[in-house]
Structure formats: structure tokens, C-alpha cells
Amino acid sequence: MDQEELINAYLEGTLSPEDQKIFENLIAQNPEYKAELEAQRKIKAAITISERENLRGFLDEIEDNSAKPKSRVKSWLFSAAAACMVVLAGYFLWTTLSMSPGEKLYARHYETYPNLIAPSTRGEGSVDPKAQAFLAYDNGNFEQAAVLFEQLKNEPDAEYALLYLGICQLELGRPEKAIPVLNLVPASSDSKEIASWYEALGYFKLNMLDKGKAALQVTSGSANPFQTSAEEILKSLE
Amino acid sequence: MEKETQIALLKAGDRETIKTIYLENQQGFRLFAKRYTDDVEEIRNIYQDAILALVENAAKGKLDELQSTISTYLFAIGKYLIFKSNKISDRKVNLEADELEAIPWESYEEEANDEEIMELKSQFEKLGAKCKELLRLFYYQAKSMDEIYLQLGYVSKDVLKSTKSRCLKSLKESMKK
Numbered sequence: 001m002d003q004e005e006l007i008n009a010y011l012e013g014t015l016s017p018e019d020q021k022i023f024e025n026l027i028a029q030n031p032e033y034k035a036e037l038e039a040q041r042k043i044k045a046a047i048t049i050s051e052r053e054n055l056r057g058f059l060d061e062i063e064d065n066s067a068k069p070k071s072r073v074k075s076w077l078f079s080a081a082a083a084c085m086v087v088l089a090g091y092f093l094w095t096t097l098s099m100s101p102g103e104k105l106y107a108r109h110y111e112t113y114p115n116l117i118a119p120s121t122r123g124e125g126s127v128d129p130k131a132q133a134f135l136a137y138d139n140g141n142f143e144q145a146a147v148l149f150e151q152l153k154n155e156p157d158a159e160y161a162l163l164y165l166g167i168c169q170l171e172l173g174r175p176e177k178a179i180p181v182l183n184l185v186p187a188s189s190d191s192k193e194i195a196s197w198y199e200a201l202g203y204f205k206l207n208m209l210d211k212g213k214a215a216l217q218v219t220s221g222s223a224n225p226f227q228t229s230a231e232e233i234l235k236s237l238e
Numbered sequence: 239m240e241k242e243t244q245i246a247l248l249k250a251g252d253r254e255t256i257k258t259i260y261l262e263n264q265q266g267f268r269l270f271a272k273r274y275t276d277d278v279e280e281i282r283n284i285y286q287d288a289i290l291a292l293v294e295n296a297a298k299g300k301l302d303e304l305q306s307t308i309s310t311y312l313f314a315i316g317k318y319l320i321f322k323s324n325k326i327s328d329r330k331v332n333l334e335a336d337e338l339e340a341i342p343w344e345s346y347e348e349e350a351n352d353e354e355i356m357e358l359k360s361q362f363e364k365l366g367a368k369c370k371e372l373l374r375l376f377y378y379q380a381k382s383m384d385e386i387y388l389q390l391g392y393v394s395k396d397v398l399k400s401t402k403s404r405c406l407k408s409l410k411e412s413m414k415k
Contacts, residue, residue: 001382002383002399004376004402004406005382005383008376008377008380009380012298012380013342014380039410042349042352042354042355042358043358043362043373043377043406043409044377044378045346045349045352045355046349046355046356046358046359046362047359047362047373047374047377047378048344048346048377048378049346049349049350049355049356049359050359050362050363051374051378052290052346055256055289055290055293056286056290058253058256058257059256059260059286059289060286062257062260062261063282066261066264111265111269112266113269114266114267114269114270114313115310115313116270116273116313116317119306119310119311119313119314119317134310135305135306135307135310138306138307138309138310139307224273225269225272225273
């Protein structure tokens, strides 16, 4: 390794123990080397900041474009898209009309809840059942995830397993199984409002509006990501 | 797309892949972050930082052995950055701090206010394409000289070394003016 490579690896925290020793000796014995370390650190910071600004500009562009649709579209493409829209709108109208009011609420509001419990990223083919359950969940393999959460839910401090098991059941189109599980999340739990939100959606899917409203009361009761939506639905059902 | 393919494309800095990942996780992350803050602007900043960290760590080979999905990794970085953010101080964040996994990521917040470093930055941006690419690989992606030698196809390692010295010299000299 040349001097700059050694410094660079030090700044990255990737020096081997032997190289770390060499490096520390150099620093201790040679004031010039210390000055060079400082210079290298600044260069690295400057280049990194420059590269990040560049990429951030690109991300801002994505963000802005995802907010508004593209304007210049070839006319034939536009016609084709318009034709598709008519068909889609017809289909949507047909399915919406054939949906119960509860199912409509479900369709409008249901979103898969993100994995907030075990976003761990390491481990060689982890055998930890919790990690496995969430891996399946993240991969959209809800059948497998449900089986694993089912096993986890009886362990201590495993309220999360009830919540995610319930969501798996909703994903699998089985609200009747989701509801009792979600209801088991204790009121003292941090996730109670979230669980009630999904419980309410489960009732809506079954078009049991009154039961759904009762569950929504819990969600609208205190701060959580679904509070506003819960309040809106309650208002619309009055 | 296969996870391995996507990571390989990320390592190469492929912008289409970055865009796909950005859009795929945008909504989910917003929902996730809303648990901790209503500051939409800060959520957007943190999400972009998480993407930057993902791209950088991929380039540095830290995702080569990744067991989880890319999304899960991205959320782990995001959660870590929420915890580190000065603008968000929430009971919940602190409670969950223990289970957080430290993600290697230097924010360079202080450095961005250092005049000398910002001057270095603008001098770097004025360098020729060849120098820029070489220094970018070495400092930003933390590639070894051997890797850069293979990637950029220099005639010999000595030529590569002397080119790097020349590039660094012109960067440092531009500072003295």
C-alpha cells in the first residue's frame, strides 16, 4: 500500500490490525505524516461532498418528476393511452359498483405496513426465526411469514408478531382470520393504534361497518400515521 | 430483477437502478418516517441521504454479502439516520435506539461549512475528466489502486500512480493560488 492508500483505508476504517500498527507508528513518529493525514481527509471530504451534490440533484429531479406527469407525449401514444383509460375506467366503475361500501373503503385505504421491527441486514443465512419471518414478509411471501409469526406470537415481548400476522392474513385475503389476531394486541402496546387500523380495514372488507368504526375510534384517539385517515373515514361514515 | 444484479448495477452507479429503488421505496419510507416526525422536508432529506448511503456502501462492496432485501437495508439506514437527526427528538426514537444497527455513513455536515474544503471541492470540479474519475474512484468509492488499475485500464501501475500524484498535485496547488 502506498501512503495515500494507507491513509484512505484508515479513514474508511478498513485497515487490517497489522497495517493499523504501521499507521499508528508513522503518525507518532512523523509530524509531516500527520499533516498529510489532515490534507487527505479534507480532499476526501471535498470529493465526497461534490459527488453527493451531484447525485442529490438527480434525486431531486426524480422527486419532482414523480410529482407531475410528463408533458410531451407523442399523439398516437396519447390516443392509445386514452383508449386504455376508457377501458380501465369502465372496469374500475364496474368493480367499484359491484363492491360493497366497506370493500370500497378497504380498497381505497389498505396499504402493506412496512417492516419496522427487524430491518437487520447481516447474518449468514440467519436462523433467527424473527429475522426469517420478516425476510419472508419483506419478500411478499405472506403465507410463509404467517406461519413463522404464528410460532413467534406466544413468545414474550412478541406483540409485533400479532400485528404482522394480522397483516399477513389481510394480504392473503382472509380478514376473518386477521381480525381476532389483531384484536389480541394489548391496549398497552405501542402498536395498538396500528393494529386497530388494520382490524378496522378487516371489518370493512367484510362490510361490517359498525365494528370497523369501533376499531377506528382507537386509531383516531392518539397520534400515529393513520390518525388523520381514521378521522376522515369516521367523518364520512357519520 | 435479481437482487445480485441490482446490487451489481448499484455498484456501477447505474442511475436507472437508483431511480427504480428510489421510487419503489418512497411511499413506504414516508409512512415509516411519519411515526417520528411531521417534518416533510426532513423526511425527504433523510430519505435522500439513505439512498446516497446505499449507493456509496454498494460501491464500496459492503452489500456484496447482503442477506436481506435492498429495501430492508435501505430502511435500516433510514431508521438510523432518523435516530441521528437533530431535528427529530422523539421518545419512540430513543426507545428503539438500542436495537439500531450502526450503518457506516459519514455525513460531512461540518465539512460542508469549512471554507477550505468547499474551495477544494470547486477546484476538484474544475479538474479534467481523467483526473476526476481517478480521484473519484479512490476517495469517494474507496477503491484500492489495484482495483482502479483493473477498472480504468492503465498501461501500468506506475503510470497510474504517477497520474494520481499529478492529479493530487494540481488539486493541492490550485489551493495555494
